[in-house]
Amino acid sequence: MSDNSSPTPYPGIETSAPLARDFTFTTQRAGETLTMRVEAASWGYPNWGLQIGVSIDDGGKTRHNSTGVRRPDLPFERATVGDALALFESVGIVPCRTCGAPAFDPDTSITNRAGECESCFLERIDRDFERQMLPSRIRELKAELQRAVDHKAKGFTHRLLAMIHPEAGGDDYLVEFFTKKEPTPAEIEKLLKKRRSAVLNDYRLTHLDILQTSLQEALAKAEADKVTFAAETTEARKVAAKAARDAKKAIGAAAKTPGKARSPKATARAGKPPQGDQGDAS
Known part of the structure; x- marks a missing residue:
């Protein structure tokens, strides 16, 4: 058994106890209700290691609002309750990059939400799908x-x-x-x-x-959506272009800062006396 224990105290929980497959734990963190469970992959795949799932209670707005985190170096058979809780503690919660609601930190968990909450993620992929299907939708309506x-x-x-x-x-x-x-x-x-x-x-x-x-009416709405999507795409391109220009300016400014960057010629001249008349003025 591993001797690892949870980094925070859990009254009434024996952290050194062997981890059971049906172990779950629910707690409050930053005002949100988080629940941890042990994933079946932990014992279902050879050499997979311990993996837990963590979910945020969003009041039932979405069916799937969870992430995972894994320790491939720790076999499930050797894991303790404390090991699972330590993994649970490592999962970070950040504000959704779109709406500010709680979301999983992509740097600390297995997720493809990229810092978005589940609602914003689903809304975005639905809108992306609608955008992709709109041309064929307009043709069909016509x-x-x-x-x-x-x-x-x-x-x-x-x-x-x-x-x-x-x-x-x-x-x-x-x-x-x-x-x-x-x-x-x-x-x-x-x-x-x-x-x-x-x-x-x-x-x-x-x-x-x-x-x-x-x-x-349906065709008119679809045509209006086409205009809206085009405007959104144009705005997104403007934002991306501005970010690229800003990054280029920042790189240029850093290159001009004394001591930050020197050309090969400047380096070659370093330490040599200036050329021309080197006599004392009389």
Whole structure:
């Protein structure tokens, strides 16, 4: 067993006791509730060493708000409660770089949140995904709107979107129908039976006037988002460019500071007398 013990006292806890797989510990730190648990990787992988997980209670705003820290040099079989608590103490909490809420210090834990709290991290990746998908979203909306306009011009009044669940199994798929009158539920069921769908009520029927208005609104929002994302990208580039310029200026200033940097020629001349007339003035 390791003789390490927790760096802070834990009343009622025997820190020298062997570490159990189900050991957990909850405490308050900097006004936040932190909970520690032993990760299964500690005993599940050969030569992995002790690893714990630490979570911050954020009031249920996110499902996953945790990090990990590991001691690869300490086998789980030799670890004590104190060893786990010492790892727990090593996990730092810092203000989120975006909103200031508590976040895990990336320098002291296993995390890809880079100093962001879970809420900001999830919001950022959702927004990044939305930004990446926006061009295809706009194309799809334009195509869908054009189909509605074309069919309305031909006398169609309703669109039926139905999910087909094949009786024989396999992947479900979406189908689109246009009708020149509002179909009854029985007519829709008959149509889906022809497609051999095992489910006969997974559909949406929309009048083309309502559909057209809805698609126009969705397209307008998507186009507005495109402008917003472009502005955000431009601003981010400006910030990055300014940071690069500032760094370049700082490097230049440091190079000009006496004693900080000298050119090879200056170094070669060091210690040599000045050239030219070296006689005493008379």
